[in-house]
Amino acid sequence: MAFEVSTEAGVATFTLNNPPQNRLNTELMMGFAGSVEQLKDDDSVRVLVIRAEGDNFSFGGEIAGWDMTDPEQTVALFGVGLQITNAFEQLPFPVIAAVHGNCFGGGFEIALRADVIVAAESAKFCHTEAALGMFTLLGGVQRVAERAGRSRAARWALTSERVSAADAFAAGVVAEVVPDAELAAVTAQWAARLACGATRAHATHKTLLNAWANGGVKAADALIPELAAKLIRTADAKNGVASAVDADAAGIARPDLEFTGH
The missing domain is CATH 3.90.226.10 (2-enoyl-CoA Hydratase; Chain A, domain 1)
Incomplete structure:
Protein backbone atom coordinates (compact mmCIF):
# COMPACT_ATOMS: atom_id res chain seq x y z
CA MET A 1 0.00 0.00 0.00
CA CYS A 196 1.70 11.56 27.95
CA GLY A 197 1.09 15.29 27.99
CA ALA A 198 -1.92 17.53 28.39
CA THR A 199 -3.84 16.50 25.28
CA ARG A 200 -6.63 19.05 25.64
CA ALA A 201 -4.17 21.86 26.34
CA HIS A 202 -2.15 20.83 23.28
CA ALA A 203 -5.29 21.00 21.15
CA THR A 204 -6.05 24.44 22.53
CA HIS A 205 -2.57 25.69 21.70
CA LYS A 206 -3.01 24.39 18.14
CA THR A 207 -6.32 26.24 17.86
CA LEU A 208 -4.71 29.48 19.04
CA LEU A 209 -1.78 29.13 16.66
CA ASN A 210 -4.12 28.46 13.74
CA ALA A 211 -6.17 31.51 14.67
CA TRP A 212 -3.01 33.60 14.87
CA ALA A 213 -1.82 32.32 11.48
CA ASN A 214 -5.13 33.28 9.90
CA GLY A 215 -5.95 36.50 11.72
CA GLY A 216 -3.05 37.56 13.91
CA VAL A 217 -2.74 38.08 17.66
CA LYS A 218 -6.12 39.82 17.93
CA ALA A 219 -7.95 36.86 16.38
CA ALA A 220 -6.21 34.42 18.71
CA ASP A 221 -6.88 36.57 21.76
CA ALA A 222 -10.57 36.71 20.91
CA LEU A 223 -10.81 32.92 21.28
CA ILE A 224 -9.24 32.74 24.74
CA PRO A 225 -12.42 33.13 26.86
CA GLU A 226 -14.28 30.47 24.90
CA LEU A 227 -11.33 28.06 24.95
CA ALA A 228 -10.70 28.66 28.64
CA ALA A 229 -14.34 27.91 29.46
CA LYS A 230 -13.97 24.51 27.79
CA LEU A 231 -10.54 23.60 29.07
CA ILE A 232 -11.15 24.50 32.71
CA ARG A 233 -13.91 21.89 32.83
CA THR A 234 -11.62 19.01 31.80
CA ALA A 235 -10.40 16.48 34.34
CA ASP A 236 -6.79 17.06 33.31
CA ALA A 237 -6.99 20.81 33.99
CA LYS A 238 -8.78 20.33 37.31
CA ASN A 239 -6.29 17.74 38.49
CA GLY A 240 -3.33 19.72 37.21
CA VAL A 241 -4.27 22.93 38.97
CA ALA A 242 -5.23 21.13 42.20
CA SER A 243 -1.93 19.23 42.33
CA ALA A 244 0.04 22.44 41.79
CA VAL A 245 -1.88 24.24 44.55
CA ASP A 246 -1.31 21.35 46.96
CA ALA A 247 2.40 21.16 46.15
CA ASP A 248 2.86 24.92 46.56
CA ALA A 249 1.05 24.86 49.90
CA ALA A 250 3.25 22.01 51.09
CA GLY A 251 6.41 23.71 49.89
CA ILE A 252 7.38 20.80 47.64
CA ALA A 253 8.11 20.48 43.96
CA ARG A 254 5.09 20.18 41.73
CA PRO A 255 4.71 16.54 40.66
CA ASP A 256 4.93 15.18 37.15
CA LEU A 257 1.39 14.31 36.17
CA GLU A 258 -0.15 11.59 34.07
CA PHE A 259 -2.73 13.27 31.87
CA THR A 260 -5.64 11.20 30.62
CA GLY A 261 -6.74 13.38 27.73
CA HIS A 262 -10.13 13.99 29.39
Missing part, protein backbone atom coordinates in the same frame (compact mmCIF):
# COMPACT_ATOMS: atom_id res chain seq x y z
CA ALA A 2 1.23 3.48 -0.86
CA PHE A 3 -0.08 4.85 2.44
CA GLU A 4 -0.11 3.01 5.75
CA VAL A 5 -1.57 3.87 9.15
CA SER A 6 -1.10 2.26 12.54
CA THR A 7 -1.87 3.18 16.16
CA GLU A 8 -0.18 2.06 19.37
CA ALA A 9 -0.36 3.46 22.90
CA GLY A 10 -2.01 6.68 21.80
CA VAL A 11 0.48 7.30 18.98
CA ALA A 12 -0.81 7.11 15.41
CA THR A 13 1.69 6.73 12.59
CA PHE A 14 1.18 7.66 8.96
CA THR A 15 3.74 6.11 6.60
CA LEU A 16 4.36 7.17 3.01
CA ASN A 17 5.32 4.00 1.16
CA ASN A 18 5.33 4.64 -2.57
CA PRO A 19 8.88 3.82 -3.66
CA PRO A 20 11.25 4.97 -4.92
CA GLN A 21 10.24 8.64 -4.51
CA ASN A 22 7.12 8.43 -2.34
CA ARG A 23 5.19 10.48 -4.88
CA LEU A 24 1.80 11.71 -3.71
CA ASN A 25 -0.30 9.72 -6.16
CA THR A 26 -4.05 9.23 -5.98
CA GLU A 27 -3.85 6.01 -3.96
CA LEU A 28 -1.59 7.62 -1.37
CA MET A 29 -3.66 10.79 -1.06
CA MET A 30 -6.94 8.92 -0.75
CA GLY A 31 -5.40 6.77 1.99
CA PHE A 32 -4.19 9.96 3.63
CA ALA A 33 -7.66 11.53 3.45
CA GLY A 34 -9.41 8.48 4.84
CA SER A 35 -6.99 8.16 7.73
CA VAL A 36 -7.32 11.83 8.67
CA GLU A 37 -11.11 11.49 8.65
CA GLN A 38 -10.89 8.37 10.80
CA LEU A 39 -8.59 9.91 13.41
CA LYS A 40 -10.01 13.40 13.77
CA ASP A 41 -12.64 12.30 16.31
CA ASP A 42 -10.66 9.43 17.87
CA ASP A 43 -10.08 10.38 21.51
CA SER A 44 -7.60 7.52 21.95
CA VAL A 45 -5.09 9.22 19.63
CA ARG A 46 -2.92 11.74 21.44
CA VAL A 47 -0.16 12.37 18.92
CA LEU A 48 0.51 11.58 15.24
CA VAL A 49 3.82 10.85 13.52
CA ILE A 50 4.14 11.11 9.75
CA ARG A 51 7.18 9.35 8.29
CA ALA A 52 8.31 7.64 5.12
CA GLU A 53 9.84 4.40 3.97
CA GLY A 54 12.82 4.29 1.61
CA ASP A 55 15.61 6.76 1.00
CA ASN A 56 13.46 9.90 0.85
CA PHE A 57 10.49 11.50 2.56
CA SER A 58 8.74 12.50 -0.67
CA PHE A 59 9.46 14.13 -4.02
CA GLY A 60 5.95 15.63 -4.00
CA GLY A 61 3.02 15.32 -6.36
CA GLU A 62 2.66 12.68 -9.04
CA ILE A 63 2.91 15.18 -11.89
CA ALA A 64 2.61 12.46 -14.52
CA GLY A 65 -1.06 12.30 -13.54
CA TRP A 66 -1.71 15.99 -14.19
CA ASP A 67 -3.70 16.55 -17.37
CA MET A 68 -2.49 19.97 -18.50
CA THR A 69 -4.89 19.81 -21.46
CA ASP A 70 -7.88 19.79 -19.09
CA PRO A 71 -7.31 22.69 -16.69
CA GLU A 72 -10.64 22.36 -14.89
CA GLN A 73 -10.06 18.72 -14.01
CA THR A 74 -6.51 19.39 -12.88
CA VAL A 75 -7.50 22.39 -10.76
CA ALA A 76 -10.18 20.23 -9.12
CA LEU A 77 -7.47 17.67 -8.31
CA PHE A 78 -5.37 20.39 -6.72
CA GLY A 79 -8.40 21.47 -4.68
CA VAL A 80 -8.84 17.98 -3.29
CA GLY A 81 -5.20 17.92 -2.23
CA LEU A 82 -5.60 21.24 -0.47
CA GLN A 83 -8.70 20.02 1.39
CA ILE A 84 -6.87 16.91 2.55
CA THR A 85 -3.83 18.79 3.84
CA ASN A 86 -6.01 21.44 5.50
CA ALA A 87 -7.85 18.70 7.40
CA PHE A 88 -4.50 17.13 8.33
CA GLU A 89 -3.26 20.45 9.70
CA GLN A 90 -6.42 20.88 11.77
CA LEU A 91 -6.17 17.55 13.61
CA PRO A 92 -6.76 18.22 17.33
CA PHE A 93 -3.51 16.72 18.60
CA PRO A 94 0.20 17.32 17.98
CA VAL A 95 1.63 16.13 14.67
CA ILE A 96 5.31 15.31 14.23
CA ALA A 97 6.94 14.95 10.81
CA ALA A 98 10.03 12.75 10.76
CA VAL A 99 11.91 13.77 7.62
CA HIS A 100 14.91 12.17 5.94
CA GLY A 101 16.39 12.39 2.47
CA ASN A 102 14.68 14.59 -0.09
CA CYS A 103 11.55 16.43 1.01
CA PHE A 104 10.42 18.24 -2.11
CA GLY A 105 7.33 19.97 -3.48
CA GLY A 106 4.13 18.60 -1.99
CA GLY A 107 6.15 16.43 0.38
CA PHE A 108 7.69 19.57 1.89
CA GLU A 109 4.25 21.14 2.07
CA ILE A 110 2.86 18.16 3.99
CA ALA A 111 5.77 18.35 6.44
CA LEU A 112 5.04 22.05 6.92
CA ARG A 113 1.53 21.15 8.08
CA ALA A 114 3.00 19.31 11.07
CA ASP A 115 3.46 21.06 14.40
CA VAL A 116 7.01 19.74 14.81
CA ILE A 117 9.50 18.72 12.12
CA VAL A 118 12.33 16.46 13.25
CA ALA A 119 14.87 16.22 10.43
CA ALA A 120 17.70 13.81 9.79
CA GLU A 121 21.00 15.41 8.86
CA SER A 122 20.51 14.03 5.33
CA ALA A 123 17.24 15.91 4.82
CA LYS A 124 16.94 18.41 1.99
CA PHE A 125 13.92 20.68 1.60
CA CYS A 126 12.88 22.27 -1.67
CA HIS A 127 9.99 24.12 -3.29
CA THR A 128 10.41 22.56 -6.74
CA GLU A 129 7.30 24.14 -8.22
CA ALA A 130 8.83 27.26 -9.81
CA ALA A 131 11.24 25.06 -11.75
CA LEU A 132 8.14 23.56 -13.42
CA GLY A 133 6.40 26.88 -13.99
CA MET A 134 4.05 26.12 -11.09
CA PHE A 135 3.59 27.41 -7.54
CA THR A 136 3.22 25.82 -4.10
CA LEU A 137 -0.22 24.30 -4.47
CA LEU A 138 -0.57 23.02 -0.91
CA GLY A 139 0.22 26.29 0.81
CA GLY A 140 3.93 25.85 1.28
CA VAL A 141 5.27 29.32 0.60
CA GLN A 142 2.99 31.01 3.12
CA ARG A 143 3.78 28.40 5.77
CA VAL A 144 7.50 28.97 5.36
CA ALA A 145 6.78 32.70 5.69
CA GLU A 146 4.83 31.99 8.88
CA ARG A 147 7.78 30.12 10.38
CA ALA A 148 10.76 31.87 8.86
CA GLY A 149 9.65 35.22 7.45
CA ARG A 150 8.65 36.53 4.03
CA SER A 151 12.16 37.16 2.70
CA ARG A 152 13.33 33.61 3.23
CA ALA A 153 10.02 32.17 1.98
CA ALA A 154 10.34 34.20 -1.22
CA ARG A 155 13.94 33.13 -1.74
CA TRP A 156 13.20 29.44 -1.32
CA ALA A 157 10.12 29.54 -3.55
CA LEU A 158 11.58 31.73 -6.29
CA THR A 159 14.91 29.93 -6.58
CA SER A 160 13.81 26.32 -5.87
CA GLU A 161 17.08 25.96 -3.95
CA ARG A 162 17.70 22.83 -1.92
CA VAL A 163 17.82 23.73 1.76
CA SER A 164 19.81 21.59 4.18
CA ALA A 165 18.36 20.38 7.45
CA ALA A 166 20.82 22.64 9.29
CA ASP A 167 19.71 25.71 7.34
CA ALA A 168 16.04 24.83 7.82
CA PHE A 169 16.68 24.54 11.55
CA ALA A 170 18.48 27.88 11.64
CA ALA A 171 15.49 29.44 9.85
CA GLY A 172 13.06 28.08 12.43
CA VAL A 173 11.31 25.71 10.01
CA VAL A 174 12.68 22.56 11.64
CA ALA A 175 12.49 21.90 15.39
CA GLU A 176 15.42 19.50 15.71
CA VAL A 177 18.15 17.98 13.53
CA VAL A 178 19.54 14.57 14.41
CA PRO A 179 21.90 11.99 12.87
CA ASP A 180 20.09 9.80 10.37
CA ALA A 181 20.54 6.72 12.54
CA GLU A 182 18.78 8.46 15.44
CA LEU A 183 15.76 9.84 13.58
CA ALA A 184 13.36 7.06 14.56
CA ALA A 185 14.47 7.03 18.19
CA VAL A 186 14.30 10.81 18.65
CA THR A 187 10.91 10.97 16.94
CA ALA A 188 9.67 8.23 19.28
CA GLN A 189 10.88 10.29 22.25
CA TRP A 190 8.97 13.32 21.01
CA ALA A 191 5.86 11.19 20.46
CA ALA A 192 6.05 9.53 23.87
CA ARG A 193 6.46 12.87 25.63
CA LEU A 194 3.51 14.46 23.83
CA ALA A 195 1.31 11.36 24.16
Whole structure:
Protein backbone atom coordinates (compact mmCIF):
# COMPACT_ATOMS: atom_id res chain seq x y z
CA MET A 1 0.00 0.00 0.00
CA ALA A 2 1.23 3.48 -0.86
CA PHE A 3 -0.08 4.85 2.44
CA GLU A 4 -0.11 3.01 5.75
CA VAL A 5 -1.57 3.87 9.15
CA SER A 6 -1.10 2.26 12.54
CA THR A 7 -1.87 3.18 16.16
CA GLU A 8 -0.18 2.06 19.37
CA ALA A 9 -0.36 3.46 22.90
CA GLY A 10 -2.01 6.68 21.80
CA VAL A 11 0.48 7.30 18.98
CA ALA A 12 -0.81 7.11 15.41
CA THR A 13 1.69 6.73 12.59
CA PHE A 14 1.18 7.66 8.96
CA THR A 15 3.74 6.11 6.60
CA LEU A 16 4.36 7.17 3.01
CA ASN A 17 5.32 4.00 1.16
CA ASN A 18 5.33 4.64 -2.57
CA PRO A 19 8.88 3.82 -3.66
CA PRO A 20 11.25 4.97 -4.92
CA GLN A 21 10.24 8.64 -4.51
CA ASN A 22 7.12 8.43 -2.34
CA ARG A 23 5.19 10.48 -4.88
CA LEU A 24 1.80 11.71 -3.71
CA ASN A 25 -0.30 9.72 -6.16
CA THR A 26 -4.05 9.23 -5.98
CA GLU A 27 -3.85 6.01 -3.96
CA LEU A 28 -1.59 7.62 -1.37
CA MET A 29 -3.66 10.79 -1.06
CA MET A 30 -6.94 8.92 -0.75
CA GLY A 31 -5.40 6.77 1.99
CA PHE A 32 -4.19 9.96 3.63
CA ALA A 33 -7.66 11.53 3.45
CA GLY A 34 -9.41 8.48 4.84
CA SER A 35 -6.99 8.16 7.73
CA VAL A 36 -7.32 11.83 8.67
CA GLU A 37 -11.11 11.49 8.65
CA GLN A 38 -10.89 8.37 10.80
CA LEU A 39 -8.59 9.91 13.41
CA LYS A 40 -10.01 13.40 13.77
CA ASP A 41 -12.64 12.30 16.31
CA ASP A 42 -10.66 9.43 17.87
CA ASP A 43 -10.08 10.38 21.51
CA SER A 44 -7.60 7.52 21.95
CA VAL A 45 -5.09 9.22 19.63
CA ARG A 46 -2.92 11.74 21.44
CA VAL A 47 -0.16 12.37 18.92
CA LEU A 48 0.51 11.58 15.24
CA VAL A 49 3.82 10.85 13.52
CA ILE A 50 4.14 11.11 9.75
CA ARG A 51 7.18 9.35 8.29
CA ALA A 52 8.31 7.64 5.12
CA GLU A 53 9.84 4.40 3.97
CA GLY A 54 12.82 4.29 1.61
CA ASP A 55 15.61 6.76 1.00
CA ASN A 56 13.46 9.90 0.85
CA PHE A 57 10.49 11.50 2.56
CA SER A 58 8.74 12.50 -0.67
CA PHE A 59 9.46 14.13 -4.02
CA GLY A 60 5.95 15.63 -4.00
CA GLY A 61 3.02 15.32 -6.36
CA GLU A 62 2.66 12.68 -9.04
CA ILE A 63 2.91 15.18 -11.89
CA ALA A 64 2.61 12.46 -14.52
CA GLY A 65 -1.06 12.30 -13.54
CA TRP A 66 -1.71 15.99 -14.19
CA ASP A 67 -3.70 16.55 -17.37
CA MET A 68 -2.49 19.97 -18.50
CA THR A 69 -4.89 19.81 -21.46
CA ASP A 70 -7.88 19.79 -19.09
CA PRO A 71 -7.31 22.69 -16.69
CA GLU A 72 -10.64 22.36 -14.89
CA GLN A 73 -10.06 18.72 -14.01
CA THR A 74 -6.51 19.39 -12.88
CA VAL A 75 -7.50 22.39 -10.76
CA ALA A 76 -10.18 20.23 -9.12
CA LEU A 77 -7.47 17.67 -8.31
CA PHE A 78 -5.37 20.39 -6.72
CA GLY A 79 -8.40 21.47 -4.68
CA VAL A 80 -8.84 17.98 -3.29
CA GLY A 81 -5.20 17.92 -2.23
CA LEU A 82 -5.60 21.24 -0.47
CA GLN A 83 -8.70 20.02 1.39
CA ILE A 84 -6.87 16.91 2.55
CA THR A 85 -3.83 18.79 3.84
CA ASN A 86 -6.01 21.44 5.50
CA ALA A 87 -7.85 18.70 7.40
CA PHE A 88 -4.50 17.13 8.33
CA GLU A 89 -3.26 20.45 9.70
CA GLN A 90 -6.42 20.88 11.77
CA LEU A 91 -6.17 17.55 13.61
CA PRO A 92 -6.76 18.22 17.33
CA PHE A 93 -3.51 16.72 18.60
CA PRO A 94 0.20 17.32 17.98
CA VAL A 95 1.63 16.13 14.67
CA ILE A 96 5.31 15.31 14.23
CA ALA A 97 6.94 14.95 10.81
CA ALA A 98 10.03 12.75 10.76
CA VAL A 99 11.91 13.77 7.62
CA HIS A 100 14.91 12.17 5.94
CA GLY A 101 16.39 12.39 2.47
CA ASN A 102 14.68 14.59 -0.09
CA CYS A 103 11.55 16.43 1.01
CA PHE A 104 10.42 18.24 -2.11
CA GLY A 105 7.33 19.97 -3.48
CA GLY A 106 4.13 18.60 -1.99
CA GLY A 107 6.15 16.43 0.38
CA PHE A 108 7.69 19.57 1.89
CA GLU A 109 4.25 21.14 2.07
CA ILE A 110 2.86 18.16 3.99
CA ALA A 111 5.77 18.35 6.44
CA LEU A 112 5.04 22.05 6.92
CA ARG A 113 1.53 21.15 8.08
CA ALA A 114 3.00 19.31 11.07
CA ASP A 115 3.46 21.06 14.40
CA VAL A 116 7.01 19.74 14.81
CA ILE A 117 9.50 18.72 12.12
CA VAL A 118 12.33 16.46 13.25
CA ALA A 119 14.87 16.22 10.43
CA ALA A 120 17.70 13.81 9.79
CA GLU A 121 21.00 15.41 8.86
CA SER A 122 20.51 14.03 5.33
CA ALA A 123 17.24 15.91 4.82
CA LYS A 124 16.94 18.41 1.99
CA PHE A 125 13.92 20.68 1.60
CA CYS A 126 12.88 22.27 -1.67
CA HIS A 127 9.99 24.12 -3.29
CA THR A 128 10.41 22.56 -6.74
CA GLU A 129 7.30 24.14 -8.22
CA ALA A 130 8.83 27.26 -9.81
CA ALA A 131 11.24 25.06 -11.75
CA LEU A 132 8.14 23.56 -13.42
CA GLY A 133 6.40 26.88 -13.99
CA MET A 134 4.05 26.12 -11.09
CA PHE A 135 3.59 27.41 -7.54
CA THR A 136 3.22 25.82 -4.10
CA LEU A 137 -0.22 24.30 -4.47
CA LEU A 138 -0.57 23.02 -0.91
CA GLY A 139 0.22 26.29 0.81
CA GLY A 140 3.93 25.85 1.28
CA VAL A 141 5.27 29.32 0.60
CA GLN A 142 2.99 31.01 3.12
CA ARG A 143 3.78 28.40 5.77
CA VAL A 144 7.50 28.97 5.36
CA ALA A 145 6.78 32.70 5.69
CA GLU A 146 4.83 31.99 8.88
CA ARG A 147 7.78 30.12 10.38
CA ALA A 148 10.76 31.87 8.86
CA GLY A 149 9.65 35.22 7.45
CA ARG A 150 8.65 36.53 4.03
CA SER A 151 12.16 37.16 2.70
CA ARG A 152 13.33 33.61 3.23
CA ALA A 153 10.02 32.17 1.98
CA ALA A 154 10.34 34.20 -1.22
CA ARG A 155 13.94 33.13 -1.74
CA TRP A 156 13.20 29.44 -1.32
CA ALA A 157 10.12 29.54 -3.55
CA LEU A 158 11.58 31.73 -6.29
CA THR A 159 14.91 29.93 -6.58
CA SER A 160 13.81 26.32 -5.87
CA GLU A 161 17.08 25.96 -3.95
CA ARG A 162 17.70 22.83 -1.92
CA VAL A 163 17.82 23.73 1.76
CA SER A 164 19.81 21.59 4.18
CA ALA A 165 18.36 20.38 7.45
CA ALA A 166 20.82 22.64 9.29
CA ASP A 167 19.71 25.71 7.34
CA ALA A 168 16.04 24.83 7.82
CA PHE A 169 16.68 24.54 11.55
CA ALA A 170 18.48 27.88 11.64
CA ALA A 171 15.49 29.44 9.85
CA GLY A 172 13.06 28.08 12.43
CA VAL A 173 11.31 25.71 10.01
CA VAL A 174 12.68 22.56 11.64
CA ALA A 175 12.49 21.90 15.39
CA GLU A 176 15.42 19.50 15.71
CA VAL A 177 18.15 17.98 13.53
CA VAL A 178 19.54 14.57 14.41
CA PRO A 179 21.90 11.99 12.87
CA ASP A 180 20.09 9.80 10.37
CA ALA A 181 20.54 6.72 12.54
CA GLU A 182 18.78 8.46 15.44
CA LEU A 183 15.76 9.84 13.58
CA ALA A 184 13.36 7.06 14.56
CA ALA A 185 14.47 7.03 18.19
CA VAL A 186 14.30 10.81 18.65
CA THR A 187 10.91 10.97 16.94
CA ALA A 188 9.67 8.23 19.28
CA GLN A 189 10.88 10.29 22.25
CA TRP A 190 8.97 13.32 21.01
CA ALA A 191 5.86 11.19 20.46
CA ALA A 192 6.05 9.53 23.87
CA ARG A 193 6.46 12.87 25.63
CA LEU A 194 3.51 14.46 23.83
CA ALA A 195 1.31 11.36 24.16
CA CYS A 196 1.70 11.56 27.95
CA GLY A 197 1.09 15.29 27.99
CA ALA A 198 -1.92 17.53 28.39
CA THR A 199 -3.84 16.50 25.28
CA ARG A 200 -6.63 19.05 25.64
CA ALA A 201 -4.17 21.86 26.34
CA HIS A 202 -2.15 20.83 23.28
CA ALA A 203 -5.29 21.00 21.15
CA THR A 204 -6.05 24.44 22.53
CA HIS A 205 -2.57 25.69 21.70
CA LYS A 206 -3.01 24.39 18.14
CA THR A 207 -6.32 26.24 17.86
CA LEU A 208 -4.71 29.48 19.04
CA LEU A 209 -1.78 29.13 16.66
CA ASN A 210 -4.12 28.46 13.74
CA ALA A 211 -6.17 31.51 14.67
CA TRP A 212 -3.01 33.60 14.87
CA ALA A 213 -1.82 32.32 11.48
CA ASN A 214 -5.13 33.28 9.90
CA GLY A 215 -5.95 36.50 11.72
CA GLY A 216 -3.05 37.56 13.91
CA VAL A 217 -2.74 38.08 17.66
CA LYS A 218 -6.12 39.82 17.93
CA ALA A 219 -7.95 36.86 16.38
CA ALA A 220 -6.21 34.42 18.71
CA ASP A 221 -6.88 36.57 21.76
CA ALA A 222 -10.57 36.71 20.91
CA LEU A 223 -10.81 32.92 21.28
CA ILE A 224 -9.24 32.74 24.74
CA PRO A 225 -12.42 33.13 26.86
CA GLU A 226 -14.28 30.47 24.90
CA LEU A 227 -11.33 28.06 24.95
CA ALA A 228 -10.70 28.66 28.64
CA ALA A 229 -14.34 27.91 29.46
CA LYS A 230 -13.97 24.51 27.79
CA LEU A 231 -10.54 23.60 29.07
CA ILE A 232 -11.15 24.50 32.71
CA ARG A 233 -13.91 21.89 32.83
CA THR A 234 -11.62 19.01 31.80
CA ALA A 235 -10.40 16.48 34.34
CA ASP A 236 -6.79 17.06 33.31
CA ALA A 237 -6.99 20.81 33.99
CA LYS A 238 -8.78 20.33 37.31
CA ASN A 239 -6.29 17.74 38.49
CA GLY A 240 -3.33 19.72 37.21
CA VAL A 241 -4.27 22.93 38.97
CA ALA A 242 -5.23 21.13 42.20
CA SER A 243 -1.93 19.23 42.33
CA ALA A 244 0.04 22.44 41.79
CA VAL A 245 -1.88 24.24 44.55
CA ASP A 246 -1.31 21.35 46.96
CA ALA A 247 2.40 21.16 46.15
CA ASP A 248 2.86 24.92 46.56
CA ALA A 249 1.05 24.86 49.90
CA ALA A 250 3.25 22.01 51.09
CA GLY A 251 6.41 23.71 49.89
CA ILE A 252 7.38 20.80 47.64
CA ALA A 253 8.11 20.48 43.96
CA ARG A 254 5.09 20.18 41.73
CA PRO A 255 4.71 16.54 40.66
CA ASP A 256 4.93 15.18 37.15
CA LEU A 257 1.39 14.31 36.17
CA GLU A 258 -0.15 11.59 34.07
CA PHE A 259 -2.73 13.27 31.87
CA THR A 260 -5.64 11.20 30.62
CA GLY A 261 -6.74 13.38 27.73
CA HIS A 262 -10.13 13.99 29.39
